[in-house]
Amino acid sequence: MSLKNQFFILLLGVSLGLFSLPSHSQNTVLHAQVSGQGQPVVLIPGLMSDERVWQQTEAALAQHYEVHTLAFAGFGAHPSNPQLREAFTENAGAALERYLQENSAGDAVVIGHSLGAFLGYQLASQQPQALQCLIAVDGVPFFSALVSGNSALTAQAVKPQAQQMLAVYQQLSSEQMAMQVQMGASRQTSSEENQARVVAMAKTSDPTTVGRAMYELMTTDLRAEVADLNVPTLQMAATGGFSTAEQKQTALNAYQQQIAGDNAINLLEFAESRHFIMWDQPEAFLSAVNHFIEERCHD
Numbered sequence: 654m655s656l657k658n659q660f661f662i663l664l665l666g667v668s669l670g671l672f673s674l675p676s677h678s679q680n681t682v683l684h685a686q687v688s689g690q691g692q693p694v695v696l697i698p699g700l701m702s703d704e705r706v707w708q709q710t711e712a713a714l715a716q717h718y719e720v721h722t723l724a725f726a727g728f729g730a731h732p733s734n735p736q737l738r739e740a741f742t743e744n745a746g747a748a749l750e751r752y753l754q755e756n757s758a759g760d761a762v763v764i765g766h767s768l769g770a771f772l773g774y775q776l777a778s779q780q781p782q783a784l785q786c787l788i789a790v791d792g793v794p795f796f797s798a799l800v801s802g803n804s805a806l807t808a809q810a811v812k813p814q815a816q817q818m819l820a821v822y823q824q825l826s827s828e829q830m831a832m833q834v835q836m837g838a839s840r841q842t843s844s845e846e847n848q849a850r851v852v853a854m855a856k857t858s859d860p861t862t863v864g865r866a867m868y869e870l871m872t873t874d875l876r877a878e879v880a881d882l883n884v885p886t887l888q889m890a891a892t893g894g895f896s897t898a899e900q901k902q903t904a905l906n907a908y909q910q911q912i913a914g915d916n917a918i919n920l921l922e923f924a925e926s927r928h929f930i931m932w933d934q935p936e937a938f939l940s941a942v943n944h945f946i947e948e949r950c951h952d
Contacts, residue, residue, distance in 0.1 A: 682734050683748040684724045685756075689715030692785075692950070693757040696722045697749070699767030699792065700866060701834070701858040703729025705850060706766060710931050713939050718946075721756060723749070727862025729854040738859070741866040742873060746775050753783045762950050764942065766790040767928065771870060777886065778878035786885040786950040788942060791928050793888070793911040794875035802903075804910040808874045815871040822864025830863065831856035840894055842929040851929075879915060885949040886918040887941070891926040893933060919945075 686704060694714050696707040703724040704711075714720050725745055726734035736744040749772060753761055763784045765773035770792025777787050793799050797811045822830070834855040838848035890908040892901040905922055912918040921941055926933035 681731075682726050682736055682744060683752055684726070684731055685752065686722045687719065687756075688722075689718055689720045691718040692946075693761040694718040694720050694946075695753065695757075695761050695763045695784075696720065697763065697765035697769030697772060698724055698728070699765075699769050701728050701830075701851075701855045701863055702766070702769075703731060703854060705729065705854065706929070706931070709935055710764075710939065710942075714942070717943075718762070721752075721761075723752070725862075727859035730857055733859035733862050738861045738865055740869075741862065742772065742775065742869045745866075746772055746779075749776060750780055750783055757784075759783060760785045760952075762786055762788070762946055764788040764790065765792060766931070767792040768866060768870065771796070771873075771875070774875050774879055774882075774886075777882055777884040778875060781882075781884050784884060785952075786887075786945070788887045788889065788945060790889045790930055790938075791891045791926075793908065794879045795873070795911065797871050798874070798876075799907050799911060802907060804907070808872045812872050815868045818871070819864045819868040822860050822867070825860040825864075827856055827858060827860060830858065830860045840927060842927050842932050843893070844932065847929060847932045876911060879912060879918070882915050882917050884917060885945075886912075886915075887945045887949075888912055888918055888920045889930055889938075889941070890920060890922050891928055891930050891933075892922055892924050893926040894928075 688711060696711060698704065698706045704722045707722050711720050711722050724731055725737060726732060727737050759782055761784045763773045763776065770789035773787045773789055774794050776783060798804050798806045831852055835852045838851050841851050842848055888908060890905055892904045895901045895904055901924060909920055912920065923930045923934050923937065931938045
């Protein structure tokens with residue numbers, strides 16, 4: 654399987670909410686809904702995802718926390734935004750930072766899935782005062798090294814392949830993109846119902862935004878910055894897509910290499926989950942989230 658296809662399979666992430674805060678226009682970069690009271694918990698979905706990926710998580714956490722469920726323009730139900738089509742991680746990261754400044758006092762628990770986890774690592778590395786702690790749900794500082802199994806891979810080396818991928822996505826329709834997603838949906842989550850949710854979100858996502866986000870993830874390596882991270886972080890690793898103990902251990906080693914040398918980051922394996930850990934092992938996921946918040950996310 655090519656690196657492009659492996660990367661595409663890994664990055665999928667989809668997300669229903671209870672209500673949305675008013676948008677100033679259809680071109681809003683970041684959408685949010687808020688429920689509950691207490692310490693702020695910010696949920697960030699992954700590629701081609703909107704709020705639906707966090708529906709069960711939001712309902713559970715809102716019993717004890719003030720939950721902010723976010724979604725980006727161009728993914729799932731939300732119209733595209735020209736800023737994200739041109740430079741995704743810079744503009745998405747800036748919008749996330751502004752949102753935290755306006756809605757928390759540096760005490761937020763940030764939980765990101767896939768692309769959302771990458772944005773969480775970016776935020777924690779560049780603006781550590783903006784959050785209290787980070788939970789990275791099957792998303793890492795450098796995706797290309799993880800999916801290739803080559804920890805020595807550089808962002809520069811993967812750029813030609815990433816450029817080819819970007820050109821393809823600029824020509825795809827949403828329906829064509831959804832067909833590609835459907836072929837790999839079983840690798841994302843074990844439930845056929847949830848696989849259908851993944852495909853449904855892809856069908857209404859903007860291929861240009863998706864391609865730009867994937868290109869930047871493929872060619873951005875945050876491992877050096879993360880090595881000096883002081884923000885308490887829980888890295889969740891899904892190994893349920895592998896059939897043997899040896900394969901699972903190899904995958905887990907690849908996650909460990911992503912965060913090597915940083916004592917602020919704890920690695921936790923979910924051996925029965927595919928990419929959507931919160932869907933495949935919801936009870937274990939919520940237990941881990943609550944325990945980490947209680948132990949590491951307070952002054």
